[in-house]
Amino acid sequence: MTDTVTRIVVGGGGTAGWLSAAFLAAWAKRTGRDDLSVTLVESPDIPNIGVGEGTWPTMRETLATIGIEEADFLRSCDASFKQGSRFDGWRTGGIDDRYYHPFTPPTVANAHDLVAVWQAANRSRPFAGATSPQPAVCDADLAPRQESMPSYAGALNYGYHLDAGKLVELLRRHAVSRLGVFHVQGRIQSVIADESNGIAAVEVDSAGRVDGDLFLDCSGLKGLLIGGHFQSAWKDQSSVLANDRALAAQVPVDPKSSIASQTIGTAHEAGWLWDIGLPTRRGIGCVYSSRFVEDDRARAILDDYIRARIPGDREYSVRKIEFPTGHREQFWVGNCVAIGLSAGFIEPLEASAIVLVELSLRALTESFPSSRARMPFLAERFNAQFTLRWERIVEFLKLHYVLSERDEPYWRAQRDPATVPPRLNEMLALWLDQPPSAADLPFVDEMFPPASYQYVYYGMGGALPSRLPQASAEMIAKLARATERTRALCSALPTNRAYLDALRSGSRQESAA
DSSP: OOOOOOOEEEEHHHHHHHHHHHHHHHHHTTTTOOOEEEEEEETTTHHHOOOOOBBBBBHHHHHHHHHHHHHHHHHHHOOOEEEEEEEEESSSSOTEEEEEEEEEESSOOOOHHHHHHHHOOOTTSSHHHOSSSSSHHTTTTTTTSOOOOOOOOSOOOEEEEEOHHHHHHHHHHHHHHHHHEEEEOOOOEEEOOTTSSSEEEEEETEEEEEEEEEEOOOGGOOOTTTTTTTOOOEETTTTTTOOOOEEEEEEEEETSSSSOSSEEEEEEEEEEEEEOOSSSEEEEEEEETTTTTHHHHHHHHHHHHHHHHHSSOOOOOEEEEEEEOOEOOOSSTTTEEEEEGEEEESSSSOOHHHHHHHHHHHHHHHHHSSBBGHHHHHHHHHHHHHHHHHHHHHHHHHHHHHHHOOHHHHHHHHHGGGGHHHHHHHHHTTTTSOOGGGGGGOTTSSSOOOOHHHHHHHHTTTTOOOOOOOOHHHHHHHHHHHHHHHHHHHHSBBBBBHHHHHHHHHHHHHHHH
């Protein structure tokens, strides 16, 4: 065993594995680490879990860092633009029960001034629509950018909807052919330990021994390395978030149909449905708690939703996914870092799965261990950081449920005070006096910005502060200018369908030439 870290072994493919391999290989090239090698071991018969089809805006920087052009990504992954999420039926279940969590923050930064001017000038309008131009753009199914803009730039903040399987194919091709990642196809049979119980190598059925200095466990929920070898315990969060199953479908659509600019999350009697629009299909799924609804009833809820929203008789298959809700007690143990589902899984309500992969990789490369001797301190810091991240995710997702007024048993259970994290309870009490703000989120690397809490809290009908400052004429004018910008954007931006069809048409013309 050598002390220097030069050989990285990624155990597992999928989105987490190939994103990790490509990111680390690109980082090594960019920083002149010619001594660093990246090897990915991928089992050929393990399917992608298939619920990670939405990203945060961070994916734009990640793809640019890896060296993939945005147009190539959009075409290769049947991708579209995501500008946030829309939540239907979460508060009361009524026909007009709807709110947005857009990616573009409010035009007024100070939380107290923001809420004051909303109440003074736009009280009749929903919070997100009154304070950000993005909901209006989403309502019109518009793209966040024009074709003439530089790659990864936009008039509004955006991420993506994508075909997760095609993303894996793109990352695999790019990582192997352009970034020099070594690809080993085979199943990991066992771990070969070193004298300190770290990992010296993994035994692969098709290739024998694959040695490494640093191992990334991207083996999914099995956690072959972090759980199987290092026995990192699982912290169960099912007492806070009740959902433990999902039914996933891919439904073909009319090639001329509109493409939504947001993930649509629609509440049902015992959970919620996701609806993600791509150029050729919609990814639709039903998330639910097996404690409150049977599988057959969940399937009926899914089928009813699809029939009501997609015209014609569409053939589709449905895949059932069972998942534990929680995360590891430790994410970095010895010379192994868990990334992706091996680190944890929480229902895909705010597309946190892929962004956690991105954040893990950034944290790893920002403090990359030069030697095994440096790992214990770096692991301790990494574990503290990602324990906080997972706690924040659990709190933020719970915020979507605790203010609901729906009266089904599932929804009553979700807002049971005994299931609400203590810190969230404290913040809910505080927000009766002052709005959600940066003061509630003191760390530089918080998972969700104050705007996210504001959008969800006020979207769900959260109580206004007991006292608000007087809205100044300057602030009212600033919000009025934002309204004018909304109209300008709605006039200037193309629809998602027009933008993406033109992009794909251009690709065909280039191929023909």
